[in-house]
Amino acid sequence: MTVRRKQADRRAHTRNALLEAAARGLSTYGYATLSLERVAGEAGYTRGALYHLFANKEDLALAVVRWVEETWRAEVGRLVAEQADPVEALMAMARGHAVYCRRDIARVLMTLRVEFAGQDHPVGQAITEILGRLVADCTELVAAAGARGTIPAGPPPVEIARAYLVVMEAVAIQFAGQAPYDVELTERAVRGVLGLPPVPSPGTEARS
Amino acid sequence: MTVRRKQADRRAHTRNALLEAAARGLSTYGYATLSLERVAGEAGYTRGALYHLFANKEDLALAVVRWVEETWRAEVGRLVAEQADPVEALMAMARGHAVYCRRDIARVLMTLRVEFAGQDHPVGQAITEILGRLVADCTELVAAAGARGTIPAGPPPVEIARAYLVVMEAVAIQFAGQAPYDVELTERAVRGVLGLPPVPSPGTEARS
DNA sequence: AATATAACCTACATACATGTATGTAGGTGA
DNA sequence: TCACCTACATACATGTATGTAGGTTATATT
Numbered sequence: 169m170t171v172r173r174k175q176a177d178r179r180a181h182t183r184n185a186l187l188e189a190a191a192r193g194l195s196t197y198g199y200a201t202l203s204l205e206r207v208a209g210e211a212g213y214t215r216g217a218l219y220h221l222f223a224n225k226e227d228l229a230l231a232v233v234r235w236v237e238e239t240w241r242a243e244v245g246r247l248v249a250e251q252a253d254p255v256e257a258l259m260a261m262a263r264g265h266a267v268y269c270r271r272d273i274a275r276v277l278m279t280l281r282v283e284f285a286g287q288d289h290p291v292g293q294a295i296t297e298i299l300g301r302l303v304a305d306c307t308e309l310v311a312a313a314g315a316r317g318t319i320p321a322g323p324p325p326v327e328i329a330r331a332y333l334v335v336m337e338a339v340a341i342q343f344a345g346q347a348p349y350d351v352e353l354t355e356r357a358v359r360g361v362l363g364l365p366p367v368p369s370p371g372t373e374a375r376s
Numbered sequence: 377m378t379v380r381r382k383q384a385d386r387r388a389h390t391r392n393a394l395l396e397a398a399a400r401g402l403s404t405y406g407y408a409t410l411s412l413e414r415v416a417g418e419a420g421y422t423r424g425a426l427y428h429l430f431a432n433k434e435d436l437a438l439a440v441v442r443w444v445e446e447t448w449r450a451e452v453g454r455l456v457a458e459q460a461d462p463v464e465a466l467m468a469m470a471r472g473h474a475v476y477c478r479r480d481i482a483r484v485l486m487t488l489r490v491e492f493a494g495q496d497h498p499v500g501q502a503i504t505e506i507l508g509r510l511v512a513d514c515t516e517l518v519a520a521a522g523a524r525g526t527i528p529a530g531p532p533p534v535e536i537a538r539a540y541l542v543v544m545e546a547v548a549i550q551f552a553g554q555a556p557y558d559v560e561l562t563e564r565a566v567r568g569v570l571g572l573p574p575v576p577s578p579g580t581e582a583r584s
Numbered sequence: 585a586a587t588a589t590a591a592c593c594t595a596c597a598t599a600c601a602t603g604t605a606t607g608t609a610g611g612t613g614a
Numbered sequence: 615t616c617a618c619c620t621a622c623a624t625a626c627a628t629g630t631a632t633g634t635a636g637g638t639t640a641t642a643t644t
Contacts, residue, residue: 175611175620182621196494200408203601215602216623225602275493282490285483286404320574322564323557331547331561338546339539339569349531353539353569356530360568361547361561366528383590383641390591411631423632424593433632 185211195275254312266354269340320363331361393419403483462520474562477548528571
């Protein structure tokens with residue numbers, strides 16, 4: 169049925185299938201419980217193919233993490249960059265992330281972050297680095313908003329940024345796909361962390 | 377050296393040591409990666425003692441989960457019951473939980489919840505049940521607050537309760553032990569979810 | 585004090601997952 | 615078409631963790 173002529177094409181295709189299966193698997197089972205046999209099987213291959221394309225389990229997980237980060241930056245990061253006002257940027261990120269989490273692969277980062285917290289594992293380090301960059305970015309936004317007076321005084325910007333991210337992640341994943349509550353509650357939680365007053369009415373207000 | 381002890385005393389002592397070590401281990405490594413050899417060793421025993429007191433790994437984890445729930449209800453649940461006003465009760469729970477999370481064992485429930493989400497494992501079921509009861513309790517509080525008009529209109533009470541709990545858990549654990557931000561940011565996030573305006577000034581306001 | 589029972593340890597059997605080595609089918613270039 | 619390479623499968627070796635069975639030491643009972 170599937171006739172694929174070019175080798176490069178073939179390789180990219182199976183690599184992608186394995187990555188997707190691995191992402192789903194990591195979301196559902198986490199790293200430790202994830203069986204590579206299952207991953208390969210779900211992608212329609214065997215472990216042989218997997219080990220041909222990835223050095224080992226760790227390498228596969230790292231590839232998944234990098235892949236998720238890329239898609240996140242492409243989809244959510246773009247929205248943030250469009251906003252000039254720092255508060256608008258933060259709200260755009262929260263809404264965008266909630267929408268992004270409607271894909272099931274979004275769980276990956278949280279699952280792995282929780283699993284490797286307090287351990288010293290390369291995969292955990294990779295996630296820590298990603299989160300570190302995000303915290304840095306959000307800290308700047310929070311500091312800028314504070315300087316402008318668009319958010320009230322409170323804890324240091326870094327701590328607010330950390331809380332902002334953790335809240336955004338938690339709510340967005342908890343309500344993944346349950347529109348419109350996913351966006352609405354993520355927004356609520358994030359506004360609270362930033363010290364912003366609630367938006368007057370949830371449904372009647374036009375979403376600016 | 378070996379003080380002569382009553383058998384019941386001895387049993388309870390080692391059981392407690394094993395439970396504590398298991399709680400720490402589950403917090404740090406999660407269920408799958410947790411080695412019973414490590415748990416027993418950290419408690420000062422061998423796996424033999426562990427298998428004498430617990431049927432198997434699953435039984436041990438369930439005991440830890442029940443133990444954590446008990447201590448939580450004793451410490452945080454008590455604070456909630458003292459409050460007459462539903463909003464005050466919810467805020468008391470959030471603050472109390474943030475304080476509770478200063479013990480490292482608080483991570484256990486979150487770690488296991490994330491690890492077993494989307495699986496069909498007895499330990500995951502136990503946590504789901506605990507969370508279900510909590511959601512039910514909080515839903516009532518949210519509904520009562522809505523009826524009183526102390527929180528504004530918004531998503532259905534169940535969804536608000538879910539968001540409330542997930543946010544409380546995430547922030548409290550993220551800032552575990554980092555007083556006073558743990559309490560302050562948990563409070564902020566939770567107020568946001570409930571649709572409450574931020575408290576005017578974070579430090580200058582006397583904690584009512 | 586002798587014996588029974590509970591607490592605990594050591595040794596072993598089993599299962600399972602990773603990683604590697606080898607084999608085979610399908611594509612590539614002279 | 616022939617030599618070669620790449621994609622993938624199968625089979626095996628290894629490590630590690632769980633669970634169990636049979637001992638050894640501490641406590642209880644008579």
